[in-house]
Amino acid sequence: MALSTLKDGQSEDAVAESSAGSAASGRATRRRRRWNRLTIILFLLPALVLFTLLVLVPILIALYASFFRWGGFGLPSDFVGLDNFTRLFQDEVFLGDLWRGLVLILLSIGIQLPFALSIAVLLNQRLRGRAFYRLLFFAPYVLSEVITGVLFTMIFSPDEGLANHLLEMVGLGHLNPTWFADESLVLFTLFLVMTWKYFGFHMILYLAGLQSIPKEVLEAASIDGAGSWQRFRHVTLPLLGPTIRISIFLSVIGAIQLFDLVWVITQGGPVHASETMSITLFQFGFKRYQVGYASAISVVMFVISFVFAIFYQRYVMRRDTEGAVTAMRGLR
Secondary structure (H helix, E strand, C coil): CHHHHHHHHHHHHHHHHHHHHHHHHHHHHHHHHHHHHHHHHHHHHHHHHHHHHHHHHHHHHHHHHCCECCCCCCCCCCECCCHHHHHHCCCHHHHHHHHHHHHHHHHHHHHHHHHHHHHHHHHCCCCCCHHHHHHHHHHHHHCCHHHHHHHHHHHCCCCCCHHHHHHHHCCCCCCCCCCCCCCCCHHHHHHHHHHHHHHHHHHHHHHHHHHCCCHHHHHHHHHCCCCHHHHHHHHHHHHCHHHHHHHHHHHHHHHHCCCHHHHHHCCCCCCCCCCCHHHHHHHHHHHCCCHHHHHHHHHHHHHHHHHHHHHHHHHHCHHHHHHHHHHHHHHC
16 A cells, blocks of 8 residues: 555656656746747848848838929928829820830840850860869859940941951941941840840859759650650750749849940930930939939839839749748758
8 A cells, every 4th residue: 555655656757857857847948938039130130231221211201202393402292192103104205115125125035044054064074174164154243234235335336346357358348337327226235235244144044953853853855765855845945944034034134224334335326216214214203304204213113113013923833932932941
């Protein structure tokens, strides 16, 4: 009887010690989670402050100023409501900006990106000196837009430019095009400059994607009898899909916000033929001192970029983002 009582007492003590240990462990876990959250907040706080001051605050100021007729000096006081936006969508120059931006986007997706992909596939092969060629094709992206603009202004000069000299060498000198002064030619000439400047960046993206494809998959397809084109179409392209989608996203956003390269070369001329939304914004905001109207342009640019980004990530990059979230959860 005494032994049974002793055992019961020992069991109760063991249960009590176990409960106390569990409670202490639970408190330690909660304390550690609170400390982790505090650490995350402290590390994120400087970035959040900078993002708020340099991104969110200017967006809100531009939105506020877009409802005023304001020259940029003093506080805005001449409230006009939505008149700036109404004027914006009645302005032939701005509507032309939208059309020219769409043309540049289609040219980039249809010509520049496939060209970059072709060069990336070529330089992913075993070629002598491929490291040098990769450096050579990527080098234009390192140059600033100002240097690129000045360089191609000289290359496409109507009198002494290299482009017209090359046309003379192949027997087409009678054409004598005025590359940046011809309204029907200037946008396509600018696209050539853009392709030279930016295709190296997309080429590097595609090279990184190509090198991440397991060789075993390509070898298995080859063993199954797939030719080089079939391997590229049915194996390489699907596995390169996330990289291609990122490349398209960056290309579209870049075309919407294009400014410095165009400003250095043509300043939007001749007769607005190469003008973009950013050029129009700069003209009205810093040359004509119509800051309220320029703010309305900036708001429209932001809305276009934001809506495109949301829809593109929601419907085009959905599988990529879901895969990334799933992978992060698996690492926890």
